Amino acid sequence: MPIKRILLQLLVISLLLLQTSIFATNELAINGSGVGSSIPGYIDNAVIVVEPHGGYFEQSLYLRYSDHGEFNSDEQLEIIHRFELPKESVINDMWLWIGDSVMQAIMFDTWTARAIYDSIVTNKRDPAFLTKKLDQYEFHVYPLLSGEYRKVKINMITPTKWLGDNATAELPYKMLNANNASIKPVDILFRQKAGIWGTPQIVELPEIEFVHLKDTLGYQYFLAKIDDITPLGSLNLQYSTNFEDGYFYTGLEDKSDTSYFQLGILPKDLFDLKTDSTSKNILVGIDLSGAFNKNLDIILPEIENVLNSAVNEKDSLKIVISGANQVKFLNDNLIQYSQDSLINIIDRFKNSSFADSIQENSKPVLIFADYDASAGWGFPDINNFALVQQFGNIMQAKNSFNSADIICAYRHGYDDPFTESDFQQLVTPIDSFFVNGGRFVTYFDQNRNVES
Secondary structure, eight states: OOOOOOTTEEEEEEEBBOOOSSSSEEEEEEEETTTTTEOOEEEEEEEEEEEEEEEEEEEEEEEEEEEESOOOOTEEEEEEEEOOOOOOEEEEEEEEEEEEEEOOEEEHHHHHHHHHHHHHTTTTTTOOEEEEEETEEEEEEEEEETTTTEEEEEEEEOOOOTTEEEEEEEEHHHHHOOOOOOOOOOOEEEEOOSSSSOOOEEEEEETTOOOEEEEETTTTTEEESSSSSSSTTTEEEEEEEEOOEEEEEEEETTTSSSEEEEEEEEEEHHHHHHOOOOOOOEEEHHHHHOSSSSOOHHHHHHHHHHHHHOTTTOOOOEEEEEEEEEEEEEESEEEEOOOHHHHHHHHHHHTHHHHHHHHHHOOEEEEESSSHHHHHHOOTTTGGGGGEEEEEEEEHHGGGGGOOOEEOOOOOOBBBOOOHHHHHHHHHHHHHHHHOOOEEEOOOOGGGOTOO
């Protein structure tokens, strides 16, 4: 398949940093030409190519979008994929397949890019459009013919997470999980450009073995196939380091701009450090308190990894955990540390009623006292963060103030003015609400007061 680098204004990346997006959304839809004609979208094939570069790693996503033939065969559809990426990821390239050719994106400010995309769609041509608002991305591709597919490549760099000799690469699980298929397979290719990174493994699926693969251009890879990422909750790739003489050095020369260099060191290999062989009594405190539920299946293995790397077999260990308004020791007395003894303590905690209470949802109760408040201050997925109650006006909501943590009210005052009787009925419940630490969100615009 020929690859043509054609810098036409058909494929655009746009950056928007002016608006605030607090909660990110991950969803994939296919829009038809009719009003309200939108269906869930699908990613029929997903491949991630990972290449480590020291302090960061590069990952290239090859995605194939489809509607599974839900529309008329001659209808031109639009793919809309809203997603978030691993923290501090930066998209630096994008490609769109058009027939047998592939076109590379060019970057504009949002307003220029939006105008280009809209004009092309109007003329029934072939663009893609990617915007970013803080941590929220929105990707559009047009057109998709029903029953067929569109293929794209999105390239990004992401900071590497380091723990001792091991590096962890966080892959875009939330983005890929927006796929509406019941089963979501993903292929992962780990490129062997430098021989210092060792053999990779999938953190969530350590039983999966990578197999060696060599492509037609002679590039070397490790390949792993995941049948379904749906039940995982996250997706991370881990690999080891083999720094010669304890250090890693690399540079990127850019003759038109600044050159960049990286230096990584393993102190225990780089320096002649004496091992501290004295035994210690170690108290470990773990804070699992907070308003949101905790997934101990993810958290506890990470805690085990940290402790195993920091404690030696001559040490004695005691662990205390806070959460669910309680503070408890997991073991009454200091115990001699070993990996098995640590596993026993963690497993006993994980299967306890204390752990169950920590994992329970603890969401604030939010009252929208009228529909304008809900329309103005609501957002997608709000039910993931609060227990929401909706009322038509503030008088209907007053009897629920005693159970609320937050009240949002908009229409009281000018739109729904109080009578003296209304006011007297509201004083006591709203006074008790504030005494209990409640927060009241409201708005009033003097420009709407036509009598002043």
